[in-house]
Structure formats: structure tokens, C-alpha cells
Amino acid sequence: MSPQTPESITFKIKSLLCGLLSVFLIIIVRLTYLQISLSPYFIQKSSQNCLRIEHALSPRGNIVDRNGALLATNRPVINVYWQGTGSYFLTQKHHQLLNSLETIFNKQQTNSLLPNKIIHAELIHAERYYKEKILAKDISLEQLSKIEESFPLHPNIRLKTDFQRLYPNTYSAGHILGYLSRSIDNESSGKMGLEKVLEQNLKGEPGQWLATVNSVGRKLAYQEIKAARTGKNVETTLDITLQKICDEVFPADYEGAMIVMNPLNGDILALISRPTFDPNLFLSPISTKDWHALQEKKPFINRAFNMTYPPGSIFKLITLSAALEHNIVTPESECNCRGYISFGGRNIQCHQKWGHGKQFLSQALANSCNIICYDIGKKIDIDILAHYAHLFGFGQKTNIFFEEQQGLVPSRSWKRIAKNEPWWPGETLSVCIGQSFLLVTPIQVAAMISSIFTGYLPTPRLLMAESIQKKPLTITQETRNFLKKSMQLVTTAGTGRGASIKDYQLYAKTSTAQTSALAKRTLDKKYLEHGWFVAYAQYKNSQPLTIVILAENSGSSKIATKIARNFLLRFKELIDLGRL
DSSP, rough: OOOOOHHHHHHHHHHHHHHHHHHHHHHHHHHHHHIITTHHHHHHHHHHHHHEEEOOOOOOOOOOOTTSSSSEEEEEEEEEEEEEESSSSOOHHHHHHHHHHHHHSSSTTTOOTTTOOOHHHHHHHHHTTTTTEEESOOOHHHHHHHHHHSSSTTEEEEEEEEEHHHHHHHTTTTTOOOOEEEEEEEEEESSSHHHHHHHHHHHOOOOEEEEEEEOOOEEEEEEEOOBBBOOOEEEEOOOOOHHHHHHHHHHOOOOEOOOOOOOOOOEEEEEEESOOOGGGGSSOOOOHHHHHHHHTTTTSSSHHHHHHBOOGGGGGGHHHHHHHTTSOOOOOOOEEEEEEEEEETTTEESTTTTOEEEEHHHHHTHHHHHHHHHHHHHHSSHHHHHHHHHOOOOOOOOSSSSSSOBBBBBOOOHHHHHHOOOOOHHHHHHHHHTTTTTOHHHHHHHHHHHHHHHEEOOBSSSSTTSSOOOOEOOOOOHHHHHHHHHHHHHHHTTTTTOOTTHHHTEOOOOOOEESSSSTTTTOGGSSEEEEEEEEEEEEEEEOOOEEEEEEESSSSSSHHHHHHHHHHHHHHHHHHHTTO
């Protein structure tokens, strides 16, 4: 082997030094990158190892009636938690504590802790890693007192206050208030009614706490970084006193709707839809079986806004308005009802088969005679009827602060588009008495009746914060006066006289609206007619009321009329006692 020259040795040394220098340079660059460039990232990661952000629930805003009475509020709920203290297993003292707590808790409120292996294992995990495990929810004041007395400041027991929604009037105004549903992360949100529509206003804003924890999860300190903000309160136009009267007078075995409204400004004072539900039911988990059983009669449909019905004889008010405005009849017109009218080669019956005899126009309306409307139907164009129906608000939404149906007012062009058929003259006769394709919602009827007495269609309101809106009713004062006179005659000598009460100014119209062919009405209750009673009422000097009552498949207007009378008697009683 030839000896190395000094030059080769020098080259190797230089190469070694360059290699070492490169390695050190790479290390320095890497350290610089980790220590400086990635410093914020690692600071965040390290803080996450010792800091935890916890959310503080905010109370939901209250919903109140026009007088400040609570319709939806919150109640404090005390929950009991096991707080782990770092023991590797549950000691004999821990077991004695759990046994004592089980004695205090009712079996209906909490699971039996010790016999359940899953819960036992969860408690061991919570104890070992300083975690929390809930033991009981919503304990009573008596149970709270016993815990505070028996285990004051016990390190394994933590009491926490939560808030649960409360509907103090149970099912009253359930369709207006709606209900809450809890998500997987235990957050509540509105699923219907005002709870849903005003979710952003009601839910408030949760607070935040910064918790310092050690390496095994033990919480060392708390610091509030954001205060919880309570949801905003909502003031409705409802009057819970009137609401409860409606609930009481509407028979439980009938489906339908009832509206009590201030005709001057559109304030809805009471509203029911039957069948109804108790919003408190949904504050706790509900089984699938119970949920399906609850939905059998579709209680979540607000029949006042989201169901449409044939108006029946209520529509005769519009038929006569159109006929008067177009000089087809006059207030002094007479008709002779023989129980039927001939048209198109067949006889069309009045609801009273033996006839009403000779009567003036207002008497015909009071007796709900069909013959005068059939006579008008022979002479009036369907599009004129449709025009006046729209003037009174039918076939269009009322713009209430809720979802609603717009109903249906048939016309010549509508039938051509919807049915691909021409309009037949005989169909106009059916429309004149409120049948055929006509469909309306109870809230539309409330606005329509109000307009006869005020001269404008009020936009129904459910919130006091909403602006009052009115749309002029473009028919003459003379026509309105005739309608009012005729509606008063309904309650003194006509089909609505069963609702007449002393000292009331009462103007009404009844209606029995067919839902199917008359031959089917004996087959099942679902084929019976709907019964309507609508009225403008004022007792002495009290505020006037518009009342709309719909009793589904009741066979006649008698049930609706009886409901109206019972309501008016209760209202009179409260006025006389000075409670309203």
C-alpha cells in the first residue's frame, strides 16, 4: 500500500469538515424552523394540553301574552354529577357514598348505580381521570336539601344548575308557541311555532369559560372569558284568559279551529287548533311508539292557518256584495223560495226542502236560503265573483307572521289551466253558495268578517312589535251597511239566533259546508259537513271581537253556534266582574 501524500490527507480532512459543517447547518436550519417558524403552532398545541374552553348555557327568552303573563319560560334544574378525584378505583367510602345517594334519589329519576356494570365502569373512569359523570337529573328541592345537609362540600359531588323550558299553560296556545327539540350535542332549538320562527331572538348567546387542567385532566382553575347572554323576551298579542276560555268551550271530541281577533288592528287574542298537544311532552325523550301514536290525528297542523275548507254559506256575503255592487239585486229585492230552482233541465235544492217562502234579501241571508244565490248565479259572471272574493282577501295569504295556505278562488282562467276544461254555467251556482272549488282558511275568514265592519282588511298580528297594517275594502258603504243589517238579523231571527245574548251587539253568519256527496254522509263521520260560525261581537262598551269557529265534520253549524254562545257568556261574565 502506497503511503498517503500530505495533499490527500488535507483533502480528506477538508471533506470531513465540510460534511460536519453541512450536518450542523441542517440541524440549525431545522431548529430555527421548529423554534421560530412553527412557534405559534406549538404554542397553540401546548395550550390545548392545559386549557379547555367550556360553554355556559344561556337561558332562553320568555314568551308572554299581551298582559305579561308567561306562556313559555325557563325553570332552574339541579343536576347531580360525580366528580372524579384521581383515585385508581372506587374505594369502600365511594361505595358508601353512592349507596347513600341512591337512597336519596327516586328510582324514577336515576338509574340504579351499583348493580349496573356499565355505569360502574364509567364511574371508575370518571374517578380515575378527574372526569364528571351525571348521577341524577332534575332533583327535587327536598333531595337537594338532603344532599347539602349530608355531604357539604364533598369532593366527589358536584351540583350544576341548568335551565329547562316550561310551558305553564300546558296545551293552551300550543300551535302558536310550538315546542323545542334537543340535538345530539344537547342544544335545544325550536321545531314549530314561535319557538322556531323566532329562534335567533329567543335562544340567546352561550357564555365561555376557560378551564385550566393538568396532564391527567384535573381542572385546576376557571376563568370567564365571555358572559352568557339571555335570549330576548317576546310579547305576543294573545290574551291567555281568552285563550283558556276557548280551550274550555271547544269540545274535546271535535277537530277544528277557533280564532278571536281584534277587528280594528288584527291582534289575535286567542287561537286554538284541535287536536292539540302539550309542548312540555318534548322536553324529555319521547319513544318512537308514542311519537307515532301522537301523530295519528295530525295534531301539529295549525288548522287556523294551514288547512283549507269550503266556506259554504259564509261566501253568500261575498255573493250578495258582488250582486249589490253590480245592481243585479237591491236591498229591497225579494225572492220566493219553493225549496228548489230549475236550471239546466234539473231541480237544484235549497237546504230547506220545503222552502222558505217569500222573503226579502236580508231575510234570505239570515235564513241562509240558497235560492236567492242561485238566482244571482244565473246572472253573474264567475270572474266577477272571483274579483270580489279577492277584494275580501280570499285566494291570497293574509301575510300573518306564520306559514299559511292561500286557499283557492276559482275563475274561468284558473279552470282552463288547472283542469284543461271550460267553465260551466252550473258551476257558478255552486260557487255562489260557497261550494264548488272554493277553499279558504279560518284566518282569511277572520280578516274578511272584520273588513265588513271596519272598511279595511287587517293583517292579522301575533306579535306586539309588528306594525299594524290595513288594506282598504273597496266596496260601498251602502253594501257594507246591508251586510251588517243582514248579519244582525241572523242572530235575532235567523240561523244564528242560538248565540244571541242580552246586551251584546252581535252580527253573525252560520255555514254548513259540504265535504262530499250528500249520499255519503251516513257512511262515516268524515263525510259529514263542516260547521262554521263567524261573528262580530261587542258587549256593552268593551272592545269588539271577530270570532271564527270551525267544527270539522260536525254535520251542521249547531256545534259551532253553541261554542260561540258559551264563549260569549264567559266573556260577558269576566267583563262584568272587571277581570277583562
